[in-house]
Amino acid sequence: MRVTQLAAACLLALASTTTATQIPQDHVLWGPGGSAGATLHNVRRATSSVAPSSTSKTSSVAPSSTSKVADAACTNGPTSRNCWSSGYSVLTDFDKKWPTTGNTVQYTLTVTNTTCNPDGNGDRICFLYNGQYPGPTIEANWGDTVQVTVVNKLTGNGTVIHWHGIRQLNTNAMDGVNGITECPIAPGDTKVYTWKATQFGTTWYHSHYSSQYGDGLIGAIKINGPASANYDVDLGPYPVNDWYYSTADQLNVIASNNLQQGQPPPPADTLLINGKNKSPGGAGAYDQVQLTKGKKYRLRLINTSVDNNIRVSLDNHQLQVITADLVPIKPYYTNWVLLAIGQRYDVIIYANQTVSNYWFRAEVATDCASSNNFYGRSVFSYAGAASGDPTTSAFTAPSGGCVEDKTLVPWVTNTVSSSDFINQVGNLNVDLAVEQVTTNGQNIVVWGVNVSAIDVDWRNPTLEYVKTGNTSYPSVLNLIELPTEGIWTYWIIQETPGTKVPIPHPIHLHGHDFYVLGTGSGTFDINSSPSTLTWNNPTRRDVALLPGAGWLAIAFQTDNPGAWLMHCHIAWHISEGLGVQFLEAKSQITLPGSDWDTQCTDWKTYYQNPVYQKTDSGL
Numbered sequence: 001m002r003v004t005q006l007a008a009a010c011l012l013a014l015a016s017t018t019t020a021t022q023i024p025q026d027h028v029l030w031g032p033g034g035s036a037g038a039t040l041h042n043v044r045r046a047t048s049s050v051a052p053s054s055t056s057k058t059s060s061v062a063p064s065s066t067s068k069v070a071d072a073a074c075t076n077g078p079t080s081r082n083c084w085s086s087g088y089s090v091l092t093d094f095d096k097k098w099p100t101t102g103n104t105v106q107y108t109l110t111v112t113n114t115t116c117n118p119d120g121n122g123d124r125i126c127f128l129y130n131g132q133y134p135g136p137t138i139e140a141n142w143g144d145t146v147q148v149t150v151v152n153k154l155t156g157n158g159t160v161i162h163w164h165g166i167r168q169l170n171t172n173a174m175d176g177v178n179g180i181t182e183c184p185i186a187p188g189d190t191k192v193y194t195w196k197a198t199q200f201g202t203t204w205y206h207s208h209y210s211s212q213y214g215d216g217l218i219g220a221i222k223i224n225g226p227a228s229a230n231y232d233v234d235l236g237p238y239p240v241n242d243w244y245y246s247t248a249d250q251l252n253v254i255a256s257n258n259l260q261q262g263q264p265p266p267p268a269d270t271l272l273i274n275g276k277n278k279s280p281g282g283a284g285a286y287d288q289v290q291l292t293k294g295k296k297y298r299l300r301l302i303n304t305s306v307d308n309n310i311r312v313s314l315d316n317h318q319l320q321v322i323t324a325d326l327v328p329i330k331p332y333y334t335n336w337v338l339l340a341i342g343q344r345y346d347v348i349i350y351a352n353q354t355v356s357n358y359w360f361r362a363e364v365a366t367d368c369a370s371s372n373n374f375y376g377r378s379v380f381s382y383a384g385a386a387s388g389d390p391t392t393s394a395f396t397a398p399s400g401g402c403v404e405d406k407t408l409v410p411w412v413t414n415t416v417s418s419s420d421f422i423n424q425v426g427n428l429n430v431d432l433a434v435e436q437v438t439t440n441g442q443n444i445v446v447w448g449v450n451v452s453a454i455d456v457d458w459r460n461p462t463l464e465y466v467k468t469g470n471t472s473y474p475s476v477l478n479l480i481e482l483p484t485e486g487i488w489t490y491w492i493i494q495e496t497p498g499t500k501v502p503i504p505h506p507i508h509l510h511g512h513d514f515y516v517l518g519t520g521s522g523t524f525d526i527n528s529s530p531s532t533l534t535w536n537n538p539t540r541r542d543v544a545l546l547p548g549a550g551w552l553a554i555a556f557q558t559d560n561p562g563a564w565l566m567h568c569h570i571a572w573h574i575s576e577g578l579g580v581q582f583l584e585a586k587s588q589i590t591l592p593g594s595d596w597d598t599q600c601t602d603w604k605t606y607y608q609n610p611v612y613q614k615t616d617s618g619l
């Protein structure tokens with residue numbers, strides 16, 4: 001059930017807009033439970049005549065990208081990063097095959113309610129994994145099984161962990177989305193997540209229990225594998241994110257008060273780089289990275305923000321970008337990288353400048369409607385440099401607007417079939433909507449897709465419907481069935497023309513990478529498609545920006561039975577309802593066993609008399 005906090009959460013969502021936003025009183029109203037909204041669950045995909053995935057792809061070898069072919073004699077090293085081992089390499093089509101190592105890496109993450117003070121500004125309440133911020137990095141090799149035991153020591157919240165970007169092939173119940181793939185882990189309970197690393201590269205894990213990750217529940221995942229350019233040293237994950245001195249719940253109250261006066265929510269207080277920064281008052285410390293002149297370093301950038309897009313740069317050093325999310329790309333050089341929330345870029349830095357200290361900079365992307373009060377800095381020092389803060393100057397910031405710098409070309413070439421685009425394509429319209437609260441008749445603002453704000457029931461996840469064969473999905477589950485495996489599915493995500501809040505949204509899909517067929521401003525023109533879209537080796541990733549007042553066209557193959565959330569990764573927006581779930585090939589989903597049922601029973605018992613009620617979408 002929604003309560004008035006939703007309005008506050010929405011205001012937070014608008015934190016990133018710089019001008020006051022009017023409540024769209026003239027918007028569609030719908031009754032309790034969203035019954036007048038689009039009944040998304042009635043949408044059924046037509047059966048397709050497109051061939052199954054194996055035949056609709058091009059060759060998995062990309063000879064134009066490299067002359068080195070993977071074989072047992074080709075071993076990963078500083079001058080052969082494209083190799084891996086035993087016939088696997090950066091050329092491998094990881095949709096089709098991955099190494100079987102037989103290894104299982106094990107971690108335990110204990111969630112506690114504690115305090116933290118990452119920039120020296122002062123203690124605040126934080127929820128942490130093993131008392132650390134960011135949480136421990138989970139490291140595995142490509143093809144390993146990862147097993148993580150999560151212990152919930154919070155007394156007043158459930159929790160779950162989503163492994164961002166992990167395909168979860170045959171392990172949908174390990175995706176960590178409460179209300180879709182499991183019930184929350186009740187206070188005092190434990191869950192073991194087990195999944196296979198079928199892709200390699202850099203990603204992260206975080207709570208999906210409302211906006212809980214904004215209070216500290218994040219950590220990096222590093223899956224060792226081949227790469228599309230050479231380097232000497234792997235510096236590891238480097239998370240960059242916005243940070244608030246208040247908790248998400250406190251911000252809700254401030255935002256709610258602001259809303260009454262038509263003001264946007266508060267900006268972030270600062271940015272953290274690898275969990276650190278100096279506070280505006282000068283307390284705290286910069287993260288320090290040591291370089292040796294003449295060496296090449298791989299740095300794994302991750303945007304773990306809740307509301308802010310960030311640009312990063314290292315003074316005097318070009319960044320050679322080699323991956324986008326978990327996808328190796330043709331390397332390119334740039335001075336600044338734009339990180340949308342949830343996105344990752346692995347970059348190589350060549351330490352070929354004068355021995356000295358250099359600023360690493362993180363700035364909010366104000367052209368992406370992001371705002372905050374302070375900037376992020378860390379220090380990269382060459383061995384032999386004198387101590388002290390750098391005195392270097394920044395590269396000129398890009399002026400091209402809130403767009404990814406460049407077309408990102410995947411290393412392994414894939415072709416998306418365009419033949420069924422026109423009769424298969426679906427539309428998803430993103431806008432604010434006004435919802436009437438059942439209990440008091442008050443109208444509140446929410447984010448919706450086709451005017452329906454997703455609102456999951458933690459006690460009755462989608463997989464419970466699948467287990468019991470119940471197809472009476474409430475319309476607020478925003479459930480779209482994809483019954484047919486082995487076809488391409490295409491979606492135009494469109495900001496409603498004339499929307500009062502034309503801001504960019506980082507759209508993230510679970511269970512699949514998607515191909516970005518195109519993006520643009522204004523309204524997508526179906527009549528001139530498909531020739532206006534990219535079909536030959538389009539950018540492939542798991543988060544892409546929907547431009548403000550624009551559209552994003554994506555495609556993915558149905559090759560992974562499961563219930564998969566697709567949502568805006570701005571924490572306040574998914575909290576507010578900006579998401580749908582795809583229920584793919586439900587009869588072929590690998591269903592969870594009795595541990596899963598016990599977790600739900602424990603949650604239902606806890607939720608008979610919870611410390612706090614759910615007040616948002618739950619996601």
Ligand SMILES: *[C@@H]1O[C@H](CO)[C@@H](O)[C@H](O)[C@H]1NC(C)=O
Nearest residue numbers: 113114125154155156157611
């Ligand atoms: C965390 O601790 C604070 C202060 O003791 C308490 O008010 C709050 O309910 C706790 N939250 C959770 C989720 O356990």
Ligand SMILES: *[C@@H]1O[C@H](CO)[C@@H](O)[C@H](O)[C@H]1NC(C)=O
Nearest residue numbers: 240303308309310339340341
């Ligand atoms: C993180 O993503 C958010 C939202 O897309 C964006 O505003 C912010 O600039 C990104 N941060 C970095 C460091 O790129």
Ligand SMILES: *[C@@H]1O[C@H](CO)[C@@H](O)[C@H](O)[C@H]1NC(C)=O
Nearest residue numbers: 317318319320349350352353
């Ligand atoms: C340093 O390396 C960059 C690539 O990272 C290259 O463009 C530049 O020319 C090199 N500079 C020197 C002085 O070697």
Ligand SMILES: *[C@@H]1O[C@H](CO)[C@@H](O)[C@H](O)[C@H]1NC(C)=O
Nearest residue numbers: 038040043426427428429450
């Ligand atoms: C969303 O609304 C658009 C416009 O009315 C419609 O064409 C589309 O089919 C709807 N999408 C779904 C998934 O119902």
Ligand SMILES: *[C@@H]1O[C@H](CO)[C@@H](O)[C@H](O)[C@H]1NC(C)=O
Nearest residue numbers: 460465468470471472473474
């Ligand atoms: C199916 O789900 C609906 C909605 O949650 C519920 O009202 C109904 O009781 C369920 N039916 C069965 C047979 O469990």
Ligand SMILES: *[C@@H]1O[C@H](CO)[C@@H](O)[C@H](O)[C@H]1NC(C)=O
Nearest residue numbers: 156157210249612613614615
């Ligand atoms: C989680 O705990 C915080 C207090 O730490 C509380 O304000 C919030 O409402 C709780 N959320 C839920 C959904 O239980």
